[in-house]
Amino acid sequence: MKKGGCPIQALVLAAGKGRRLRSRHPKPLLKVGGTPLVDRVIAGLREAGVENITVVYGHSRVRDHLKGRGLRLVKNSNPELGPAHSLRLGLEGLEKGPFLLVMSDHLFDHRMLSRLMEDEPRRTTLCIDRDLDGRDLKEATKVLTEGRMIKAIGKGLSRFNALDTGVFYCTDDVREAALSNRDARSLSEVMGALAAEGRLEAFDATGTFWMDIDTAEDRALAEKRLAEELCKPGDGPVSRHLNRRLSKPLSQVMARLGATPNQISLLSFMAALASALSFAAGIPFWGGVTAQLSSILDGCDGEVARIRGLESRFGAYLDSLLDRYGDVAILLGMTATAPASLWLPGLLAILGSYSISYTASRAEYYTGGRFKGSLENVMNRDVRLFLIMVGGVLGQIGATLAVLALLTNVVVGLRLAAFRPMTSMGEAQKGL
Amino acid sequence: MKKGGCPIQALVLAAGKGRRLRSRHPKPLLKVGGTPLVDRVIAGLREAGVENITVVYGHSRVRDHLKGRGLRLVKNSNPELGPAHSLRLGLEGLEKGPFLLVMSDHLFDHRMLSRLMEDEPRRTTLCIDRDLDGRDLKEATKVLTEGRMIKAIGKGLSRFNALDTGVFYCTDDVREAALSNRDARSLSEVMGALAAEGRLEAFDATGTFWMDIDTAEDRALAEKRLAEELCKPGDGPVSRHLNRRLSKPLSQVMARLGATPNQISLLSFMAALASALSFAAGIPFWGGVTAQLSSILDGCDGEVARIRGLESRFGAYLDSLLDRYGDVAILLGMTATAPASLWLPGLLAILGSYSISYTASRAEYYTGGRFKGSLENVMNRDVRLFLIMVGGVLGQIGATLAVLALLTNVVVGLRLAAFRPMTSMGEAQKGL
Numbered sequence: 072m073k074k075g076g077c078p079i080q081a082l083v084l085a086a087g088k089g090r091r092l093r094s095r096h097p098k099p100l101l102k103v104g105g106t107p108l109v110d111r112v113i114a115g116l117r118e119a120g121v122e123n124i125t126v127v128y129g130h131s132r133v134r135d136h137l138k139g140r141g142l143r144l145v146k147n148s149n150p151e152l153g154p155a156h157s158l159r160l161g162l163e164g165l166e167k168g169p170f171l172l173v174m175s176d177h178l179f180d181h182r183m184l185s186r187l188m189e190d191e192p193r194r195t196t197l198c199i200d201r202d203l204d205g206r207d208l209k210e211a212t213k214v215l216t217e218g219r220m221i222k223a224i225g226k227g228l229s230r231f232n233a234l235d236t237g238v239f240y241c242t243d244d245v246r247e248a249a250l251s252n253r254d255a256r257s258l259s260e261v262m263g264a265l266a267a268e269g270r271l272e273a274f275d276a277t278g279t280f281w282m283d284i285d286t287a288e289d290r291a292l293a294e295k296r297l298a299e300e301l302c303k304p305g306d307g308p309v310s311r312h313l314n315r316r317l318s319k320p321l322s323q324v325m326a327r328l329g330a331t332p333n334q335i336s337l338l339s340f341m342a343a344l345a346s347a348l349s350f351a352a353g354i355p356f357w358g359g360v361t362a363q364l365s366s367i368l369d370g371c372d373g374e375v376a377r378i379r380g381l382e383s384r385f386g387a388y389l390d391s392l393l394d395r396y397g398d399v400a401i402l403l404g405m406t407a408t409a410p411a412s413l414w415l416p417g418l419l420a421i422l423g424s425y426s427i428s429y430t431a432s433r434a435e436y437y438t439g440g441r442f443k444g445s446l447e448n449v450m451n452r453d454v455r456l457f458l459i460m461v462g463g464v465l466g467q468i469g470a471t472l473a474v475l476a477l478l479t480n481v482v483v484g485l486r487l488a489a490f491r492p493m494t495s496m497g498e499a500q501k502g503l
Numbered sequence: 504m505k506k507g508g509c510p511i512q513a514l515v516l517a518a519g520k521g522r523r524l525r526s527r528h529p530k531p532l533l534k535v536g537g538t539p540l541v542d543r544v545i546a547g548l549r550e551a552g553v554e555n556i557t558v559v560y561g562h563s564r565v566r567d568h569l570k571g572r573g574l575r576l577v578k579n580s581n582p583e584l585g586p587a588h589s590l591r592l593g594l595e596g597l598e599k600g601p602f603l604l605v606m607s608d609h610l611f612d613h614r615m616l617s618r619l620m621e622d623e624p625r626r627t628t629l630c631i632d633r634d635l636d637g638r639d640l641k642e643a644t645k646v647l648t649e650g651r652m653i654k655a656i657g658k659g660l661s662r663f664n665a666l667d668t669g670v671f672y673c674t675d676d677v678r679e680a681a682l683s684n685r686d687a688r689s690l691s692e693v694m695g696a697l698a699a700e701g702r703l704e705a706f707d708a709t710g711t712f713w714m715d716i717d718t719a720e721d722r723a724l725a726e727k728r729l730a731e732e733l734c735k736p737g738d739g740p741v742s743r744h745l746n747r748r749l750s751k752p753l754s755q756v757m758a759r760l761g762a763t764p765n766q767i768s769l770l771s772f773m774a775a776l777a778s779a780l781s782f783a784a785g786i787p788f789w790g791g792v793t794a795q796l797s798s799i800l801d802g803c804d805g806e807v808a809r810i811r812g813l814e815s816r817f818g819a820y821l822d823s824l825l826d827r828y829g830d831v832a833i834l835l836g837m838t839a840t841a842p843a844s845l846w847l848p849g850l851l852a853i854l855g856s857y858s859i860s861y862t863a864s865r866a867e868y869y870t871g872g873r874f875k876g877s878l879e880n881v882m883n884r885d886v887r888l889f890l891i892m893v894g895g896v897l898g899q900i901g902a903t904l905a906v907l908a909l910l911t912n913v914v915v916g917l918r919l920a921a922f923r924p925m926t927s928m929g930e931a932q933k934g935l
Contacts, residue, residue, distance in 0.1 A: 191623070384869040385923050391865055392858070392915070399854050414846075418853075422831050425857050426824065432864040433823055437816040483824070491817050 079188070080168075081121045082161045082241075084258075085109050085175035086129030086150040097130035099175040101284065103293050104378035105326045108175055108284060109133065111380030113142070115181030118383055119188075121171060125164060127157040153256030159249050170241050177237035178293055179281035181382065187240055187274050195265055196240040197221060198276040199233040206234060210285055212259055214273065221271040225259040233273065235259075236281045244270050297378050298323060305441050309453035314367045321367070322374035332376035332383075336390040339368035343397030347404030350463065355408070359463020362401055366456035369394060391428070394452060398424050401459060402472070409468045416469070416476040423479025424455055430486045438493040447489050450475075450482040511620070512600075513553045514593045514673075516690075517541050517607035518561030518582040529562035531607040533716065535725050536810035537758040540607055540716060541565065543812030545574070547613030550815055551620075553603060557596055559589040585688030591681050602673050609669035610725055611713035613814065619672055619706050627697055628672040629653060630708040631665040638666060642717055644691055646705065653703040657691040665705065667691075668713045676702050729810050730755060737873050741885035746799045753799070754806035764808035764815075768822040771800035775829030779836030782895065787840070791895020794833055798888035801826060823860070826884060830856050833891060834904070841900045848901070848908040855911025856887055862918045870925040879921050882907075882914040 085099040096102075099109035106114075109126070116124055125143040128134050129150035137144055143164060147157045158172070171184065183198055190196075199214050199221075200206075213231035215223040224235060239245075239262075248264045255261050265271040282293045298319060306315065325335060342365035350358035372390055376382040399421050406417025427450050434442060442448055455475060462471025517531040528534075531541035538546075541558070548556055557575040560566050561582035569576055575596060579589050590604070603616065615630055622628075631646050631653075632638075645663035647655040656667060671677075671694075680696045687693050697703040714725045730751060738747065757767060774797035782790035804822055808814040831853050838849025859882050866874060874880055887907060894903025 388862075388865050388869055388922050389919065392862060392919070395858060395861060396854070399850075403850060418831075418835060418850075421850075421853070422828070425861070426827060429827060429857070429861055429864065430820075430824060432861065432868060433820050436864060436868045437820055487821065487824070490820050 079121060079171060080123040080125070080165055081116050081171040081173065082158070082165060083109065083112055083116070083124060083126045083173055083175055084154050084157045084161070085112075085126050085133055086147040086157045087154070087174075087176050088129070088150060097133050098284075099128065099130075099133050100136055101290065103178060103284065103290055104297055104380065105329060106379040106381065107136065108178065109137065111178060112173055112175050113137075113140075114380050114383075115179065115184065116171070116173070118181045119184040121184070123166075125161050126175075127161040129157075154258045155249065155252070155255040155261050158245075158258065158261065159253075162246050162249060167243065169243075172239040172241050172245070174237040174283075176284050177281060178284060178380075179236060179238055180279050183236065183238055183276050183279045183281065186276065186279065187238065190274055192240045192272065192274065193242075194270055194272045195242050195244050195262075196272045196274050197224070197262065198236040198238040198279075198281075199273045200236055200279075200281065201233045201275060201277045203234065207285075207289075211235070211283065212237075216273045219272050220269060221262075221266045221273050224263050224266055224271070225257075233275075236276055237283065238276070238281070240274075294323075294378070298374075305448075305451075307448060307451045307453040309366070309457045310370060313457075314370050314453060317367050318370035318374060322371045322378060325371060326375045326378040330375060332372040332379075332381055332386045333389055335368060335372040335375055336386070336393050339365050339372065340393040340397050342368055343401055346459075346463075347400035350401065350404035350468070351407045353408055355405075355463040355466050355468055357463075358401070358404060359460040362456050362463065363460035365397060365401075366453055366460075369452070391432075395425060395428060398428075398452070398455070401456075402475070405459070405463075405468050405472055409472060413469050413472055416472040419476035419480060420472050423450075423476060423483060426483045427451065427455075427479055430483055434486070434490060434493060438490075440493055442486055442489055442493070444485075444489055447482060447486050450479045455479070511553060511603060512555040512557070512597055513548050513603040513605065514590070514597060515541065515544055515548070515556060515558045515605055515607055516586050516589045516593070517544075517558050517565055518579040518589045519586070519606075519608050520561070520582060529565050530716075531560065531562075531565050532568055533722065535610060535716065535722055536729055536755075536812065537761060538811040538813065539568065540610065541569065543610060544605055544607050545569075545572075546812050546815075547611065547616065548603070548605070550613045551616040553616070555598075557593050558607075559593040561589075586690045587681065587684070587687040587693050590677075590690065590693065591685075594678050594681060599675065601675075604671040604673050604677070606669040606715075608716050609713060610716060610812075611668060611670055612711050615668065615670055615708050615711045615713065618708065618711065619670065622706055624672045624704065624706065625674075626702055626704045627674050627676050627694075628704045628706050629656070629694065630668040630670040630711075630713075631705045632668055632711075632713065633665045633707060633709045635666065639717075639721075643667070643715065644669075648705045651704050652701060653694075653698045653705050656695050656698055656703070657689075665707075668708055669715065670708070670713070672706075726755075726810075730806075737880075737883075739880060739883045739885040741798070741889045742802060745889075746802050746885060749799050750802035750806060754803045754810060757803060758807045758810040762807060764804040764811075764813055764818045765821055767800060767804040767807055768818070768825050771797050771804065772825040772829050774800055775833055778891075778895075779832035782833065782836035782900070783839045785840055787837075787895040787898050787900055789895075790833070790836060791892040794888050794895065795892035797829060797833075798885055798892075801884070823864075827857060827860060830860075830884070830887070833888075834907070837891070837894075837900050837904055841904060845901050845904055848904040851908035851912060852904050855882075855908060855915060858915045859883065859887075859911055862915055866918070866922060866925060870922075872925055874918055874921055874925070876917075876921055879914060879918050882911045887911070 087098045100107045127145045127147050129147050134144055145160050147160050187198055212226050212235035213228040214221055214233040214235050215231045216233055244265055248261050252261055252264050262271055284290055342361050346358045346361035376386055402421045519530045532539045559577045559579050561579050566576055577592050579592050619630055644658050644667035645660040646653055646665040646667050647663045648665055676697055680693050684693055684696050716722055774793050778790045778793035808818055834853045
């Protein structure tokens with residue numbers, strides 16, 4: 072992530088004790104969805120493109136956990152002096168210029184960082200949440216805004232209209248405020264000094280997931296919320312009504328066992344290969360069942376990535392590529408077992424299936440959006456693999472290939488007509 | 504294109520006479536690369552997502568040319584009162600709020616508009632060019648900037664450091680300045696009044712193509728410049744050294760004949776189908792030759808789009824989709840004529856070829872960039888079709904399929920390793 076051409080740096084405050092968590096771990100090492108809190112924060116920063124990361128820690132076990140990972144580690148020997156002291160220690164080693172400031176005990180969707188930066192903040196800016204429902208208002212840090220400006224910030228505010236998410240974009244103003252308020256213990260005192268001088272802005276991040284983890288209940292709630300948010304906006308009918316019901320509990324087990332998203336993508340690919348071999352070996356029943364298994368596992372990689380805080384563009388890229396090879400393998404296995412006269416439907420099904428994914432990718436690139444109509448999405452991967460499962464179980468290979476060959480290519484044609492209206496909606500301009 | 508969520512409107516000044524052009528056409532109808540100037544400007548605005556366009560015209564032939572195209576047309580009965588008069592007439596019908604202001608006698612790359620808007624201008628802003636080389640400084644409108652602010656603007660400036668490209672983002676300040684300077688004839692007088700009050704900013708568009716068309720020489724130079732800029736940054740070796748040499752002159756002829764880019768995309772696809780049929784019919788020599796012809800024509804659609812000012816995301820989308828179907832058709836034709844034992848290499852060549860394009864598309868989406876290494880690009884379409892041409896002419900179908908099957912899939916593997924470093928370079932964050 073860059074600001075005005077320069078890569079931005081980040082400061083992570085991870086010296087909290089977390090006594091209220093009743094955990095034997097230092098708070099930054101507390102696992103949520105199988106991944107320590109501090110690892111989630113660092114993965115989020117890295118996924119947002121931040122390379123230069125400084126972590127202020129209090130406990131030597133946090134240091135041992137983080138060393139050798141390309142981070143600058145700063146020891147806070149007096150964590151009892153509060154987060155403002157950690158901030159001052161961290162600032163000593165930071166380069167001049169803006170930086171992102173995040174807390175290791177705040178879970179947040181890493182897209183909050185990119186949205187904040189896309190807004191091109193000029194002053195010091197705090198991501199705020201205007202939705203107060205369901206939040207623990209006693210423990211939360213509250214914010215009073217007026218327009219874009221933050222007027223006051225603190226746990227004890229009686230008048231407030233938003234909450235502090237713990238994600239800051241900081242200019243050199245913060246350096247100055249931290250050093251000139253040497254007695255400040257909480258971040259709110261430092262930031263409050265800026266707010267009083269009209270130098271603290273709010274960025275409205277309402278709707279982007281975040282949670283402050285203070286208690287064991289928070290942690291349980293966070294795991295529940297993460298699991299609830301697993302449905303993707305582009306989910307098709309088979310995903311929604313069948314696959315997600317099976318993949319969600321499966322993903323939570325796999326996350327707890329420490330499986331990585333990329334391992335699960337490979338597992339889904341291997342299920343597709345098993346399906347291909349079953350079809351080719353003349354056991355279409357198992358071919359169909361393993362195709363559906365591959366489809367269910369295809370949902371798990373993204374879910375585990377989200378639960379464990381390991382989402383990455385590389386993972387998404389690997390997943391989409393393995394899906395294409397898996398699709399072709401299954402259709403090839405089906406074609407190999409069908410009468411020779413079916414090689415053309417088989418090949419057209421391969422061409423059409425790949426083209427469904429290719430057109431989706433091109434449309435995303437050129438317009439930034441997805442095809443919206445249900446007809447344009449009727450042959451998405453969840454539906455295709457479901458048809459293959461049904462066809463395999465019923466032993467109707469030829470008919471399945473013919474249906475896939477016809478419908479996938481018809482949908483690709485529909486997507487030509489559907490593309491034009493999308494270009495006037497898309498705000499993003501792409502180079503041609 | 505939107506500004507703060509609202510679609511932005513545009514005003515095109517097209518009442519100029521263009522006497523110096525020695526043309527029988529009113530200046531807005533003067534054809535450059537086969538397309539009237541005013542059509543290029545309107546196509547550029549539309550491609551940038553601007554729907555609400557007002558054109559101020561002087562000549563009734565311009566009105567006849569533009570009517571029925573969803574534009575608001577405003578007549579200027581006194582074009583001799585200058586562009587400032589056209590501006591005042593156009594403003595009467597515009598909605599309050601910001602608008603883009605462009606001249607019909609300025610050619611410009613439509614990406615200038617999107618770059619300007621991405622900069623999120625707050626004040627009235629003029630796109631300027633700091634590269635004065637090769638410009639006709641006598642006729643150009645000159646600009647003196649200090650930091651981001653424009654200090655002075657006009658044809659007669661003796662001190663200047665940039666040129667006026669004729670592309671403005673206007674706030675209500677322009678409305679006010681146009682109405683309070685009723686005697687102003689040139690735009691420079693209106694904008695100069697804003698500059699004097701510190702209300703006119705500059706956006707540096709240096710490097711983005713633009714040209715003011717005042718004389719027949721300008722027009723000839725514009726056509727030459729457009730033709731020179733036809734190479735794409737991603738061009739492979741066969742494109743650069745062979746295809747472009749043939750496609751460039753061909754494109755200029757086709758542009759003059761009035762061919763549209765989409766027609767040429769279809770022509771290239773039909774050449775691919777001819778190649779597929781030739782291979783399948785056992786005439787590999789012609790299969791190879793028509794495959795190469797398809798490859799050359801594949802360069803022409805983009806070139807004609809650029810020459811004629813008809814670049815569009817839909818055209819790029821259609822082209823990429825037809826290319827995929829063409830690729831598969833040719834490889835299928837080759838596989839059909841090869842011994843039956845070659846069906847697997849044939850199918851792997853289809854899978855690998857499609858995956859080269861799919862991985863390029865995914866990488867563009869996730870990182871905003873292309874694969875840079877030469878190994879990762881060694882199996883791009885220009886090279887694949889060249890190999891097919893050589894294989895066809897030599898009658899070596901089996902060997903060609905085997906080479907394609909192997910190398911395309913190896914490159915897809917290399918692109919897995921090459922993807923990770925790209926994600927830290929890419930500034931754009933994409934939703935996962």
